[in-house]
Amino acid sequence: MKFHITTFGCQMNVHDSGWLVRALESRGWEEAGENEAQVFIVNTCSVRDKPEQKVYSELGRIAAHLKRDENVFAAVGGCVAQQIGRGFFERFPFVKLVFGSDGIANAPNALERIVEGAENRVALLDFVSIYEERENPEERVVSISETRQAFVNIMQGCDNFCSYCIVPYTRGRQKSRRPDAIVDECHALVESGVREISLLGQNVNSFGLDKGGVGVSFADLLKSVSELNGLDRLRFTTSHPKDIAPEVITAFGELDNLCPSLHLPLQSGSDNILKAMRRKYTKERYFSIIDGLKAARPDIALTTDIIVGFPGETEDDFQQTLDMIERVGYESSFSFKYSDRPGVAAVNMEPKVAPEEASERLMRLQTLQNNITRNSLKNLEGLETHVLIEGLSRKQDENGTSWKGRDPAGRIVNVVMDETEGMIGLMIPVKILEAKKHSLNGERTGESW
Numbered sequence: 001m002k003f004h005i006t007t008f009g010c011q012m013n014v015h016d017s018g019w020l021v022r023a024l025e026s027r028g029w030e031e032a033g034e035n036e037a038q039v040f041i042v043n044t045c046s047v048r049d050k051p052e053q054k055v056y057s058e059l060g061r062i063a064a065h066l067k068r069d070e071n072v073f074a075a076v077g078g079c080v081a082q083q084i085g086r087g088f089f090e091r092f093p094f095v096k097l098v099f100g101s102d103g104i105a106n107a108p109n110a111l112e113r114i115v116e117g118a119e120n121r122v123a124l125l126d127f128v129s130i131y132e133e134r135e136n137p138e139e140r141v142v143s144i145s146e147t148r149q150a151f152v153n154i155m156q157g158c159d160n161f162c163s164y165c166i167v168p169y170t171r172g173r174q175k176s177r178r179p180d181a182i183v184d185e186c187h188a189l190v191e192s193g194v195r196e197i198s199l200l201g202q203n204v205n206s207f208g209l210d211k212g213g214v215g216v217s218f219a220d221l222l223k224s225v226s227e228l229n230g231l232d233r234l235r236f237t238t239s240h241p242k243d244i245a246p247e248v249i250t251a252f253g254e255l256d257n258l259c260p261s262l263h264l265p266l267q268s269g270s271d272n273i274l275k276a277m278r279r280k281y282t283k284e285r286y287f288s289i290i291d292g293l294k295a296a297r298p299d300i301a302l303t304t305d306i307i308v309g310f311p312g313e314t315e316d317d318f319q320q321t322l323d324m325i326e327r328v329g330y331e332s333s334f335s336f337k338y339s340d341r342p343g344v345a346a347v348n349m350e351p352k353v354a355p356e357e358a359s360e361r362l363m364r365l366q367t368l369q370n371n372i373t374r375n376s377l378k379n380l381e382g383l384e385t386h387v388l389i390e391g392l393s394r395k396q397d398e399n400g401t402s403w404k405g406r407d408p409a410g411r412i413v414n415v416v417m418d419e420t421e422g423m424i425g426l427m428i429p430v431k432i433l434e435a436k437k438h439s440l441n442g443e444r445t446g447e448s449w
C-alpha cells in the first residue's frame with residue numbers, strides 16, 4: 001500500500017506522524033507522493049481556528065484524488081478527529097478511519113484491517129487513563145534521521161484546562177509515560193548515534209504527577225537522561241510556568257548538556273487576564289522564574305507564546321503584555337489572536353475584543369518583538385559557539401556550500417564550508433559573524449566532531 005501523510009500542528013503531532021510512518025513501513029507499506037497514494041493520512045490540529053480550517057481544505061483537496069482512483073481513502077487523526085469523531089464519516093464519505101491521540105497506537109492495525117476488507121469504518125476515539133506504550137520503539141533506532149536529532153514522548157494530554165484551550169478535551173487527561181521506558185528509549189537512541197534529544201509533552205513540568213507517576217519528578221527524569229553517555233544536547237517542551245520546579249530551574253546551571261533555551265508560554269502580561277485565562281500565576285511569579293533562570297544560566301534564550309484579544313482584554317492589559325515582553329526580552333515569540341474553541345470556558349466570557357482591535361494589537365506586538373529579536377541576535381555577533389548541522393541552507397553562497405544547523409540555544413546558523421556533502425549530524429565550532437532577521441551567519445573556526 002502506498003500512503004501519504006500530512007501533518008498540522010505541534011511537535012507532538014509531527015512526532016506522532018513520524019511514528020505512524022515507521023509503524024506502516026514495518027508492515028510493508030510505502031510512503032508516496034500525493035499522486036500515487038492510495039491512503040491519505042491527515043494528522044490534525046484544532047488548537048486555534050486557522051489550523052482547523054486548513055484541515056478541511058486539505059480534505060477537500062484529497063477528495064479530488066478519488067477521480068484518479070475510486071478506492072483512495074483517508075484516515076483523519078489528531079485533535080480535530082477527536083473533536084468531530086464519526087462526524088467525519090458523514091461529511092467526507094471517503095474517510096474510513098478517525099483516531100484521536102490516544103487511539104494512534106492502534107491506527108496501523110486498523111488501517112490494515114480496512115485495506116483487507118475486514119472492516120469498513122473504524123473510530124479510535126476512546127481516552128485511556130494510563131500511557132500506552134506503542135509498538136516497537138526500537139524501530140526508531142534503525143530509521144533515525146541523519147540529523148542525529150530525536151524526539152521522545154514523555155507524556156500525553158493535559159489537566160490544566162486553561163480557559164481558552166481545547167487541548168484537555170482533544171488529548172484527554174495527563175498520562176505520564178514510565179520513566180524507565182523513557183530512559184531506555186533515550187539510551188537506545190544515543191547508542192544508535194543520536195546526539196540531541198527533545199523530550200516532548202503538553203506540560204512536561206508536571207511529569208509524574210498523575211496516576212501513572214511512580215515518584216520520579218521531571219527534574220529527576222531530566223537528570224537521568226542528561227547522564228546518558230554520548231548525549232550532546234538535551235531539550236524539552238512545553239513548560240507551564242506554574243509547574244516549573246526550582247530543581248528544573250537550577251538544572252540549567254548544573255546539567256552540561258541541557259541546552260540554554262526555554263519556551264515558557266506567558267500568554268498575557270496582565271494579572272487580570274491571566275486570572276481569566278486560569279493560568280494560576282501572576283506576572284510577578286512569572287518574572288521571578290525568569291530571574292531564577294537567568295541566574296542559573298545567564299546565556300539562556302527565552303521564547304514564549306502570547307494570546308492577544310482574549311475576552312475582556314483592555315488596552316491597559318495589552319500594554320502590560322508589551323511591557324512584560326520588553327522586560328523579559330524574549331528572543332522570539334509566537335503570538336496569536338484569541339479564537340473561540342468549541343466547549344472551552346472562554347467562549348462564554350465577555351466582552352469579546354473586536355477582530356480589528358485584536359489584529360491591530362497583534363501587529364504592534366509583533367513589531368516590538370521583531371525589534372527585540374533583531375537586537376538580541378545582533379548581540380551574538382563575534383561570539384564563539386558550536387553548530388549541529390542539519391542540512392543545506394536554503395540560500396546558497398558563491399564561496400562554498402552553505403550549511404544550516406543550530407547552536408545550543410536552537411538558533412539557526414548558516415555556515416559556508418568547502419565540503420559539498422557528509423556534514424549532516426556533525427558538530428562544527430563556529431564564530432558568529434552576522435545577525436539576519438531570524439537567523440545567524442557564522443564561520444567555521446576548527447575541526448568538526
Ligand code: 5AD
Nearest residue numbers: 047164165265305306336337338339
Ligand atoms: N486562541 C488563540 N490562541 C490559542 N492558543 C491556545 N488556544 C488558543 C485560542 N483559543 C495558543 C496558546 C498556546 C499555543 C499553542 O496556542 O498561546 O500556548
Ligand code: SF4
Nearest residue numbers: 158160161162165167
Ligand atoms: Fe492548553 Fe493550558 Fe494545557 Fe497548555 S497547559 S495544553 S494552554 S490547557
